[in-house]
Amino acid sequence: MTDKRTVDHLATVIEQYMIRNHLFVENCPWQIRSSPLGGFGVFAKRNIEAGDLIFRDLPVILGPRCLNVPLECCLQCFSKSDVKICEKKCGLLLCPSCDNEGKHQGECSLILSLKTDLDLVEKSTAMIKCLAPLRSLLLSEEDKEVVKNLKNHWGNQHGHEIDILTDELHFKIPKDDQNFMRFVCSVLDANAFEVIVVNKQAQTSLRGLYPLGSLANHSCFPNAFHVFDDERRMVTRASVFIEKDSEIFDSYSRVIWGTATRSMHLKKTKHFVCKCKRCLDPTEFGTYMSSILCKNCRGNLIPTNPLKSCAWKCEDCNEIVPLKDVARVFSLIGSVLKCFDDGDFELMDSFLKGKLATLVPKFSQVVVEIKYKIIWILGYQEKYSWKDMSTELLELKREYCEDLLKLLKKLNMGQCKMRGLLLYEVFQCLEEILQRKNNNDEKLPIY
Numbered sequence: 001m002t003d004k005r006t007v008d009h010l011a012t013v014i015e016q017y018m019i020r021n022h023l024f025v026e027n028c029p030w031q032i033r034s035s036p037l038g039g040f041g042v043f044a045k046r047n048i049e050a051g052d053l054i055f056r057d058l059p060v061i062l063g064p065r066c067l068n069v070p071l072e073c074c075l076q077c078f079s080k081s082d083v084k085i086c087e088k089k090c091g092l093l094l095c096p097s098c099d100n101e102g103k104h105q106g107e108c109s110l111i112l113s114l115k116t117d118l119d120l121v122e123k124s125t126a127m128i129k130c131l132a133p134l135r136s137l138l139l140s141e142e143d144k145e146v147v148k149n150l151k152n153h154w155g156n157q158h159g160h161e162i163d164i165l166t167d168e169l170h171f172k173i174p175k176d177d178q179n180f181m182r183f184v185c186s187v188l189d190a191n192a193f194e195v196i197v198v199n200k201q202a203q204t205s206l207r208g209l210y211p212l213g214s215l216a217n218h219s220c221f222p223n224a225f226h227v228f229d230d231e232r233r234m235v236t237r238a239s240v241f242i243e244k245d246s247e248i249f250d251s252y253s254r255v256i257w258g259t260a261t262r263s264m265h266l267k268k269t270k271h272f273v274c275k276c277k278r279c280l281d282p283t284e285f286g287t288y289m290s291s292i293l294c295k296n297c298r299g300n301l302i303p304t305n306p307l308k309s310c311a312w313k314c315e316d317c318n319e320i321v322p323l324k325d326v327a328r329v330f331s332l333i334g335s336v337l338k339c340f341d342d343g344d345f346e347l348m349d350s351f352l353k354g355k356l357a358t359l360v361p362k363f364s365q366v367v368v369e370i371k372y373k374i375i376w377i378l379g380y381q382e383k384y385s386w387k388d389m390s391t392e393l394l395e396l397k398r399e400y401c402e403d404l405l406k407l408l409k410k411l412n413m414g415q416c417k418m419r420g421l422l423l424y425e426v427f428q429c430l431e432e433i434l435q436r437k438n439n440n441d442e443k444l445p446i447y
C-alpha cells in the first residue's frame with residue numbers, strides 16, 4: 001500500500017496531540033521528517049547531549065495484549081486489588097475505585113450496545129483480548145486522526161481481535177467500525193510498545209500506542225532509548241550525543257540478540273529487514289555475537305553475508321563451513337538450553353564454563369543470554385537472596401555484569417537503559433561485599 005501521509009499533516013497532527021496532552025515543549029529537540037529508510041522518522045532539530053530528554057509521550061490507546069493468558073487486573077487502572085467483573089456484565093474486570101468511573105461507563109455502554117446473545121461474563125477472557133481495538137471506537141475525532149496517520153502493514157495476520165468480536169463473541173458491529181478497528185489492529189501491530197505494569201510483585205504486560213514514540217525508526221545500535229514513568233508516559237532520552245539533523249533511533253528488538261535473531265524478530269513483527277551498520281557487519285562491531293568457534297583452529301566463524309542464508313568462513317584459517325553445519329551447532333546448544341529450568345543457576349553456569357566455552361566466543365548471544373539470566377537469579381531468587389548469597393556468588397554476579405557492560409560499550413550503546421540496570425546491579429554487589437568486609441573487620445581484634 002502506498003503511504004498517503006504527508007509530513008506536514010503528520011507533524012501538525014502530532015504537535016496538536018502533544019499540546020492537547022500538555023506534552024508539547026517550546027524549543028523541543030525533535031522534529032518529524034521524511035526518513036531515508038522510507039516513511040517518516042524523528043530527527044534532531046539541534047544537537048542533543050547523551051542523557052538529555054528528547055520527548056515525553058502519552059498513549060493514545062493503552063490496553064491488554066491479545067494473548068491467551070488470562071489478565072487478572074482492573075482494566076482501567078491495572079491494579080490487582082479486589083478485582084471483579086463489572087456488575088453490568090460487560091465482561092470487563094474492575095477494581096472498586098474504578099467501578100463507577102466515567103471511562104469505564106463509556107466502554108461498558110459501548111460493549112452492551114453491541115448486543116450479543118452470549119453471556120459476556122463467561123466470555124470475559126475473549127472480551128479482554130479485544131479491548132484495545134474496541135477502545136479506538138471511543139477516541140475523539142482528533143485522536144482518531146492521530147491513529148490514522150501512523151504507519152500500518154496490511155495482512156491476514158493483523159485484526160484477529162475483530163474476528164473474535166464478530167465470530168466468537170457474536171457482536172453486531174457496523175461494517176465501518178469493523179474496518180476502522182481492523183486498521184487500528186494493524187497500526188497497533190506496527191507501532192505499539194510493550195508496557196509493563198508492576199503490581200505487588202506481579203507484572204502485567206500491556207500494549208500502548210505512543211504517537212510520537214511510534215514515529216522513531218529502529219536501529220540495532222540506537223542513539224536513544226525509552227522508559228515508562230509511573231504515569232505510563234514514555235520518556236525518551238539520548239543514549240549518545242546526537243548531532244543536529246541526524247535521525248533519532250530507538251530499538252525494537254533486544255540488543256543482546258545476534259543479527260540472525262534480531263533480523264528474524266524484526267521481519268516477523270515489524271515486516272522489515274534492518275540494514276543498519278551492525279546488521280551489515282558480520283563481526284557485529286568486533287563482538288562476534290553471532291559467531292561459533294572453528295573446529296580446526298578455534299578462530300571465529302562468521303557468515304559471509306550476515307543477512308542471507310550463506311556459508312560461514314573462519315576468520316583465521318579461512319575454512320568455509322556450510323550453513324547446515326553451523327545450524328547444527330546452534331540447534332545442539334538450543335536443545336541443551338531447553339533442559340534448564342528458569343532458576344537452574346548451577347547447571348547454566350557449569351554449561352557456560354564447560355561445553356559452551358568450547359563452541360562459541362565469549363560475547364556470543366548464547367553466552368550473553370545465560371549471563372543475563374544468571375544476573376537476575378542471583379540476588380532475586382529466594383535461594384540466592386542478597387544476604388544469603390556467598391561472597392563468591394556476589395563476585396560472579398558482578399563479573400557477569402561487567403562482561404555485559406563491556407559488550408554494550410563495544411556495541412556503542414552509550415548510556416542505554418540496560419547499562420543503567422547493570423550498573424545498579426554492580427553497585428548492589430559492591431555495597432553488599434563492602435558491608436561484609438566491614439562486618440568482618442569489626443570482628444578483628446584491634447591492637
Ligand SMILES: C[S@@+](CC[C@H](N)C(=O)[O-])C[C@H]1O[C@@H](n2cnc3c(N)ncnc32)[C@H](O)[C@@H]1O
Pocket residue numbers: 035037038039040041150151190191214215216217218219270271272273274275
Ligand atoms: C513504528 S514505525 C516507525 C515509523 C515509520 N517509519 C513511519 O513512517 O511511520 C515501524 C515501521 O517503520 C519502518 N522501519 C522502522 N525502522 C526501520 C529500519 N531500520 N529499516 C527499514 N524500515 C524501518 C518499518 O516499516 C516498520 O514496520
